[in-house]
Structures are given as C-alpha cells and as structure tokens.
Amino acid sequence: MxxxxxxxxxxxxxxxxxxxxxxxxxxxxxxxxxSDDRGSKEVFFYTSFSSNTNIPNHIRRFFxxxxxxxxxEASNGSGKQPHLVLQDIxxxxxxxxxxxxxxxxxxxxxxxxxDYIQKCFMKDTKRSSLALGFRIDGxxxxxxxxxxxxxPDRQLIHEFTAEDVRLVLRxxxxxxxxxGVDPDCTFASTVYGGSGGILAQLLELKEWxxxxxxxHFYSCxxxxxxxxxxxxxxxxxxxxxxxxxxxxxxxxxxxxxHNFLGGLCSLIKFIxxxxxxxxxxxxxASLQDPRRNYIYTNCDTDN
Amino acid sequence: MxxxxxxxxxxxxxxxxxxxxxxxxxxxxxxxxxSDDRGSKEVFFYTSFSSNTNIPNHIRRFFxxxxxxxxxEASNGSGKQPHLVLQDIxxxxxxxxxxxxxxxxxxxxxxxxxDYIQKCFMKDTKRSSLALGFRIDGxxxxxxxxxxxxxPDRQLIHEFTAEDVRLVLRxxxxxxxxxGVDPDCTFASTVYGGSGGILAQLLELKEWxxxxxxxHFYSCxxxxxxxxxxxxxxxxxxxxxxxxxxxxxxxxxxxxxHNFLGGLCSLIKFIxxxxxxxxxxxxxASLQDPRRNYIYTNCDTDN
Numbered sequence: 227m228x229x230x231x232x233x234x235x236x237x238x239x240x241x242x243x244x245x246x247x248x249x250x251x252x253x254x255x256x257x258x259x260x261s262d263d264r265g266s267k268e269v270f271f272y273t274s275f276s277s278n279t280n281i282p283n284h285i286r287r288f289f290x291x292x293x294x295x296x297x298x299e300a301s302n303g304s305g306k307q308p309h310l311v312l313q314d315i316x317x318x319x320x321x322x323x324x325x326x327x328x329x330x331x332x333x334x335x336x337x338x339x340x341d342y343i344q345k346c347f348m349k350d351t352k353r354s355s356l357a358l359g360f361r362i363d364g365x366x367x368x369x370x371x372x373x374x375x376x377x378p379d380r381q382l383i384h385e386f387t388a389e390d391v392r393l394v395l396r397x398x399x400x401x402x403x404x405x406g407v408d409p410d411c412t413f414a415s416t417v418y419g420g421s422g423g424i425l426a427q428l429l430e431l432k433e434w435x436x437x438x439x440x441x442h443f444y445s446c447x448x449x450x451x452x453x454x455x456x457x458x459x460x461x462x463x464x465x466x467x468x469x470x471x472x473x474x475x476x477x478x479x480x481x482x483x484h485n486f487l488g489g490l491c492s493l494i495k496f497i498x499x500x501x502x503x504x505x506x507x508x509x510x511a512s513l514q515d516p517r518r519n520y521i522y523t524n525c526d527t528d529n
Numbered sequence: 530m531x532x533x534x535x536x537x538x539x540x541x542x543x544x545x546x547x548x549x550x551x552x553x554x555x556x557x558x559x560x561x562x563x564s565d566d567r568g569s570k571e572v573f574f575y576t577s578f579s580s581n582t583n584i585p586n587h588i589r590r591f592f593x594x595x596x597x598x599x600x601x602e603a604s605n606g607s608g609k610q611p612h613l614v615l616q617d618i619x620x621x622x623x624x625x626x627x628x629x630x631x632x633x634x635x636x637x638x639x640x641x642x643x644d645y646i647q648k649c650f651m652k653d654t655k656r657s658s659l660a661l662g663f664r665i666d667g668x669x670x671x672x673x674x675x676x677x678x679x680x681p682d683r684q685l686i687h688e689f690t691a692e693d694v695r696l697v698l699r700x701x702x703x704x705x706x707x708x709g710v711d712p713d714c715t716f717a718s719t720v721y722g723g724s725g726g727i728l729a730q731l732l733e734l735k736e737w738x739x740x741x742x743x744x745h746f747y748s749c750x751x752x753x754x755x756x757x758x759x760x761x762x763x764x765x766x767x768x769x770x771x772x773x774x775x776x777x778x779x780x781x782x783x784x785x786x787h788n789f790l791g792g793l794c795s796l797i798k799f800i801x802x803x804x805x806x807x808x809x810x811x812x813x814a815s816l817q818d819p820r821r822n823y824i825y826t827n828c829d830t831d832n
Contacts, residue, residue, distance in 0.1 A: 331635075331787060331788065332634075336654065336659050336660060351639065356639050357639060357784065358784055358787075359784075359785075359787035359788075388782070388783070388784060436794055436797075436798070437798065439798070479691070480691070481660065481661055481662075481691060481795060481798075482662075482794060482795050482798045484634060484661075484662035484791030484792055484794060484795040485634065485662075485791060487790075487791050487794055488787030488788060488790050488791030488792075488794075489787055489791075491739055491785060491787060491790055491791075492784060492785050492787040494739075495739070495740065495742070495784075495785045
C-alpha cells in the first residue's frame with residue numbers, strides 16, 4: 227500500500243534501497259525520522275505546533291496536517307522504523323508543477339555547533355541564499371503531455387544564479403517552459419496573481435511572520451504548487467503554498483524570525499516583478515499585435 | 530567656528546587629539562573621510578543617492594542632506610583633511626534623547642574580504658545582531674535638568690542582551706529612566722505612537738525597503754531622536770528617524786535588502802510591543818488607581 231511518491235523534488239528520496247518518504251492511497255506522507263536530533267526536533271515542532279492555540283487557522287492551512295508518528299516498514303528494507311505521518315500535499319494532484327524554495331539567507335540557527343554553522347555558511351554563500359535570502363532546492367515544471375516535466379538535476383539547481391532563479395520563477399508560470407525560449411508568463415496572473423494566487427498566500431504568511439515570535443524556521447522550505455493544465459482548461463490553477471521541513475526550527479523567544487521574513491520578502495519581490503512585468507507585456511502586446519501574446523517583453527520595474 | 534558635537538553617541542569621536550566629526554553653527558556636520566576604502570565608499574553612496582531620481586522625497590527626508598566634500602582642519606591636528614559635509618541632524622536640538630541602532634543580523638556585505646567577514650561575524654554573534662537582527666550601538670537618554678543624560682559606556686552597551694535592549698527601548702520613552710526603576714513608558718504614545726511618531730516613520734521606511742533594490746545598507750544605523758522635555762511642556766516630541774553611516778553600502782543589483790528589512794521589522798516589533806504594552810498599562814492603571822500611572826505592568830503581547 228505504501229509507495230515511493232510520484233512528486234518529490236528535494237530531500238532524501240526512497241527507491242534503490244535508499245531511505246526516503248513513502249505515501250499511501252489515503253493521503254498520508256510518511257517521512258522517516260532522521261536518526262540524529264533532526265528527527266526528534268521535527269517531531270517536537272509538529273507536536274508543539276499542532277497543540278499551540280496561538281496559531282491562527284488561516285496560517286495553519288499553510289502547514290501539512292500532522293497525524294502523529296508511527297512505526298512503518300522503511301523504504302531501505304531496514305525493517306520497521308519511526309516515521310512522521312503527515313498530509314500528502316500532492317495527493318489528488320495530476321500534473322503538479324512544484325518549486326521547493328528554502329527560505330532565509332542563513333539556514334543554521336545561532337545555537338548550532340560551530341562545525342555545522344561553518345558547513346551551512348559555506349553552502350549558503352555558494353548557493354543563492356546569502357545573496358537572495360532564499361534558494362531553489364528542487365523543482366519540477368509541467369511542460370506538456372508529450373514531454374512531461376522539466377526536472378533539472380540537483381547539480382544544475384545548486385548552480386542557479388540570481389538570473390537563473392528569476393528565469394525559473396517565470397518558467398513556472400509559462401506555457402513554453404522548455405529551455406532556450408523566453409518564458410511567456412501566460413499563467414502569471416492566474417497562478418501568482420489573484421486573491422487565491424501564490425502571491426496573496428505569501429503575503430498572508432508574511433503578515434504572520436511580521437508578528438509571530440513563537441518559532442524561528444531555519445532551513446525550512448516554501449513549496450509552491452500549481453496545475454498549468456487546469457488553467458488551460460479554465461479550471462482552478464490549484465495554486466498552493468505550503469511550508470515543509472522543520473528539522474531546524476527553534477523557539478522564537480519573543481523575537482520575530484527576521485531571517486525567514488527577510489527571505490520571504492525577497493521571494494515576494496521576485497514574484498511581484500513577474501506579475502508587473504507580465505501585465506506590462508500583456509498590455510503592450512495587445513496594443514501592438516494581438517497574435518503576439520507570447521513574446522516576452524523585458525521590463526524595468528525597479529522602484 | 531568648528532567644534533566637537535555635543536550629541537554624538539557612537540563612532541569615532543573628536544577631542545583629545547583624536548580624529549572625529551566636527552560641527553559648525555550653521556547646521557553642518559563634517560565627518561572625516563576614513564582613509565581606507567570606507568571613506569570613498571561613503572562619498573560614493575552620498576553622491577549616488579543625491580542624484581538618484583528613483584528615491585521618493587518622503588524617503589529622502591530620512592537621510593542627512595549631503596553638501597559635498599571639503600578640505601577641513603582635522604580635529605586631530607593633522608592639518609586639512611577631506612571631510613563629508615552633511616546636515617547636522619541635532620542642530621537646534623536642546624536635550625535630544627538618541628538611540629543609534631545598527632540594523633541587520635549581518636553587518637558585512639557578501640563581497641567583503643574573508644578576514645573582514647570573520648571579524649564582523651564574531652562581533653555580530655557576540656552582540657545582539659545575530660539574535661535580534663539589530664543592535665544598539667550607542668545612546669543617550671535625557672533624564673532631568675539635574676542629572677542630565679544617561680549615557681552608558683561602550684562596554685556596557687556591547688554586552689546588551691535581548692532583555693536589556695527591550696528595557697532600554699522602554700527607558701527611551703519613560704519619565705523615570707534612572708537605573709533600577711521599572712520604566713513607566715509615559716512618553717510611548719507621543720514618541721513611538723501617533724502619525725508623526727517613530728513607529729510611523731519606521732513603517733514608512735519598511736515599505737520602501739520591501740521594494741527598493743538599488744542599495745544594500747550593511748552596517749548602517751537608524752538614529753531615533755526625541756525630546757522628552759518638550760513632551761512634558763506639551764510641545765512636539767521631536768520624534769525623528771534618520772539613517773546614518775553608509776561606508777558599507779553596496780549596490781542592490783535588483784534584489785531587496787532582506788538583511789536590513791528583516792532587522793528593521795524586528796525593531797518595529799519591539800517598538801510595537803512597547804506601545805501595546807503601554808496602552809494596556811494605561812488602561813489598567815486608570816481602571817485601578819489614577820495616581821498609579823507610573824507603575825509598570827508587564828504584559829504578554831505575543832501574537
């Protein structure tokens with residue numbers, strides 16, 4: 227009944243005798259507890275978050291539902307191992323385009339060991355975290371029935387520059403996401419924009435992060451999901467934001483999570499620019515030639 | 530005509546044959562150019578900022594006016610040296626209470642040398658920058674005509690914990706700021722609150738930092754100024770916010786300054802809490818006993 231998830235874009239993956247998460251048919255995502263203190267920290271987070279009455283419901287929906295822990299036959303054949311039982315956020319999705327974005331210019335908490343800080347510090351500097359306040363950690367973008375998903379390998383993702391990140395965030399909402407083409411951002415207004423779109427959801431999260439001092443979310447990811455095929459069929463875009471990976475969450479101790487908030491605001495700015503740009507483009511295109519809707523027009527939105 | 534400023538709370542200070550800034554009677558603050566590249570970087574910033582037409586006027590007012598550079602007799606007797614000629618922001622002030630708050634959990638820019646990064650990193654960790662996203666770098670708080678200002682020495686300030694920072698931000702708006710007393714926050718609503726208060730000004734800055742991608746302000750300070758004596762006399766509180774120290778400003782390259790923004794939001798949260806707390810206190814006090822207006826009531830405003 228348990229199987230390797232169809233849609234996983236980052237983190238340890240099951241299969242080939244390796245330990246990784248498994249999903250069942252009833253919408254559960256079973257994540258093996260990491261053996262060092264990361265496992266226990268994530269359990270502690272979910273337990274504490276679930277029972278905390280200060281979390282507003284409109285914020286709770288951004289987190290996977292927690293169904294406790296359970297001993298489950300591990301994917302690497304090592305027998306029954308403790309797993310977190312969580313909501314499978316891709317359950318029922320057909321062709322989800324997914325971006326896994328690790329938020330924060332720092333992925334380590336100030337109380338971590340010196341060795342760990344040094345390791346993360348190097349990684350944050352080498353990748354885009356330090357510069358952008360976030361980094362893309364994994365992605366899959368639906369292209370078409372024929373070609374399926376674009377899912378670049380880890381090495382390529384690790385080398386993303388600021389410009390690559392900008393491009394990929396545009397591809398995420400484009401009908402022509404294949405390499406070598408200027409993404410048209412056709413779906414920007416339906417996926418990123420609108421009252422139920424990704425930008426609105428990120429802004430809701432941001433508002434909470436401006437005030438909440440309960441948790442600091444180091445090395446936590448924002449997952450952005452959408453269904454481009456549904457947009458074409460004029461159904462809902464399925465635009466959804468979820469937070470995942472809480473193995474490095476620590477207590478906020480009365481201080482806001484300025485590291486997460488800063489990175490989140492940076493991501494919001496990237497997405498806002500794509501929306502502004504695609505508006506300008508649509509207006510320009512329709513003025514000039516209604517058939518040229520898909521040509522990308524570069525626009526300067528700086529301030 | 531040039532003299533040592535009366536109201537300087539941080540940075541190199543003139544006097545005793547040392548090099549430091551000087552002020553004149555016509556409202557100029559002359560800051561010697563630091564001899565390494567920090568001097569030229571600050572000139573570059575002021576020049577570039579002054580001529581940049583993308584800076585809105587309501588934001589420009591948060592920066593000291595720049596009057597160019599000039600060769601001026603240096604305070605250490607080394608003869609004529611190049612100085613930045615800036616607006617003296619304390620000109621005309623009688624008894625300004627001042628907080629110099631260095632914003633950002635990082636005070637180094639990602640392109641600095643490894644040695645410099647290491648030096649700043651240690652300092653940011655030891656002081657409150659890493660934890661709070663900002664640190665108090667200097668302060669003077671007006672107490673009374675008799676006792677003058679409370680101006681703790683640098684060593685004490687360097688050891689400020691999160692709780693010390695909270696206390697000092699309360700003292701800044703209290704009529705009883707002497708040590709050992711619970712600050713009453715009498716002036717919170719007039720200095721921090723209101724449409725012209727410090728919180729409103731910080732929020733205006735915040736809004737700009739959510740969008741501006743022109744500069745990244747590493748190691749830059751927010752100065753908060755007020756005149757408590759004026760509040761007592763029912764005159765204006767003189768609440769003012771200014772940004773100073775731009776020797777480590779770098780180009781934003783299309784990315785928001787998430788480091789500054791995160792720290793600014795953290796400071797805003799601290800100040801909002803004092804305001805909320807003082808409202809609760811005032812309400813409670815007036816319900817219980819109108820004469821006990823000055824007793825501090827601790828309040829839990831978390832979320």
